[in-house]
Amino acid sequence: MIIPVTKNQHPKEKPQMPLGFGRYFTDxxxxxxxxxxxxxxxxxxxxxxxxxxxxxxxxxxxxxxxxxxxxxxxxxxxxxxxxxxxxxxxxxxxxxxxxxxxxxxxxxxxxxxxxxxxxxxxxxxxxxxxxxxxxxxxxxxxxxxxxxxxxxxxxxxxxxxxxxYYSAGSKPVKIWVEKNQIRAARGGLGEVKAAANYVSALQAATLARPKGFDQVLWLDAVHKSYIEEVGTMNVFFVFKNEIVTPALQGTILPGGLRECCLELLKSWGKPVRERAITIEEVAKAHVQGELLEVFGTGTAAVISPVGELVYEDNAMKFKYDDNSISHQLYKEITDIQYGEKPDTRNWLRRLSFEKS
Ligand SMILES: Cc1ncc(COP(=O)(O)O)c(C=O)c1O
The missing domain is CATH 3.30.470.10 (Aminotransferase class 4, branched-chain amino acid transferase, N-terminal domain)
Known part of the structure; x- marks a missing residue:
């Protein structure tokens, strides 16, 4: 396939740091x-x-x-x-x-x-x-x-x-469990990266922000109980005995980083499962001291540890340090992305500069 290139005769000045996210565009x-x-x-x-x-x-x-x-x-x-x-x-x-x-x-x-x-x-x-x-x-x-x-x-x-996304690696975020609005329903567009999904999710996040929250945790449309995603990321829960991410059943976007994390955790011998998980189970496990970490996964931030998850009047707090599973995943994935660890899983596609 030949792709003709028309060069821009008026290239822009490259932006200075900080770049932020999605603010500048190339030539x-x-x-x-x-x-x-x-x-x-x-x-x-x-x-x-x-x-x-x-x-x-x-x-x-x-x-x-x-x-x-x-x-x-x-x-x-x-x-x-x-x-x-x-x-x-x-x-x-x-x-x-x-x-x-x-x-x-x-x-x-x-x-x-x-x-x-x-x-x-x-x-x-x-x-x-x-x-x-x-x-x-x-x-x-x-x-x-x-x-x-x-x-x-x-x-x-x-x-x-x-x-x-976060200048010093991963920064813990504060998340509101959304009980009123929903992101997706079975049979809808939830598992598709449709633009429409993003506008439907804007208001809940916008309302949560003045209350000090970075994003919301989405629950299922019918029971308002089963956990689906966190903001625009897939979500993982690290319990004492297992690591869980909600199973894909049509309402969740199947994330690329979700796949990478599942693969890495399995290769590290961690007991990881894709299954249905409710907010009630999460709240109970937190009270019992069984829930150690919550984190989101996605291309933009790679891994986003949740520092605080607020469900009605229950504020669940989680610590994050170099020993956290989420930190280990962040380090492993970014080391591979930046060529600091060998790409044994064939995740990187090298750019060939040959002219077509
Ligand atoms: C709604 C939603 N869920 C999950 C993800 C994570 O997907 P990926 O890991 O492919 O970036 C994204 C994209 O960033 C998303 O927009």
Missing amino acids: HMFVAHFTRAKGWHDPKVVPYAPLPMDPAAAVFHYAQSMFEGLKAFRHKNNEIVIFRPEFNAQRMAKGALRLCMPEVPQELFLKGIETLVAVDSAWVPKEKGSSLYIRPTLIGSEAFLGVRPADEYTFFVILSPVAG
């Missing part, structure tokens, strides 16, 4: 189009610019929109690697079907990202903790107001140099 973007007649066509890397979009495009009216999130890292020898892009290609392809959108073929997804990251490789930051965040996005772009799946789509990828 180029990748774009490809789909029509029912032609299938996927015209993939190209072009200067970063606003997308021409008809105001009647499906994305604006019926939320035919989904995205992915992954990262590229710079190693000490200046080699650039992308963390598990095949995983994101597959998750997007699966989710597209649920949203009645055409799958982006894996080759187009991977080649598009690789070409773009190679063109903007100077934007991959050096400092440990920082990385180049990759945001592939798929939208319905047909101009038509009838309620049906669009006949035209745009797939684009943009890049944003980002700092580590």
Whole structure:
């Protein structure tokens, strides 16, 4: 596959630290189009610019929109690697079907990202903790107001140099257990990285923030009891005798970092299980001193330890230090991402700079 590149004649100044998250964008973007007649066509890397979009495009009216999130890292020898892009290609392809959108073929997804990251490789930051965040996005772009799946789509990828989510590694967060609003219901879109899921989750987090909370813990839609996710992360509970993460049953986004943590914990001989877990079980285990840690997993923060989990008027506190399981996972994963430990699981895709 040949992906033509049009170089940006007016490159931007690189941003100074601190980079923050999702604030700056590189000089180029990748774009490809789909029509029912032609299938996927015209993939190209072009200067970063606003997308021409008809105001009647499906994305604006019926939320035919989904995205992915992954990262590229710079190693000490200046080699650039992308963390598990095949995983994101597959998750997007699966989710597209649920949203009645055409799958982006894996080759187009991977080649598009690789070409773009190679063109903007100077934007991959050096400092440990920082990385180049990759945001592939798929939208319905047909101009038509009838309620049906669009006949035209745009797939684009943009890049944003980002700092580590927490400057000094993982910082414990304060979480509110949300009993009123829900993130997803069975049969809905919860397991898909649909844009619509994010707007539906905004208000609970927005209401929790002035009360001093960083995010909310989501419970199931029917019983308001089974734990699903924490903010925009998957969640793990470290009990004295086992480590538990909620089983995937349609309402939880199957996270890439969730998979990595399950794999690492198993390889370390830890008793880890994917099963249903209720907030009542968690509260009881905390009272009994059986619950040692709670943490979230996701691309942006890698691992986010929960320092405090507040369920109604019960504030559960957890300590976090170098011996915490969450810290060990954070260290292992980031050491692999930054090339400080061998990549024995084939998680890194090395960027080849050969011109297509
Ligand atoms: C709702 C939600 N859950 C979980 C995750 C974690 O997924 P991943 O580990 O693939 O980043 C994300 C993405 O960051 C998310 O948006």
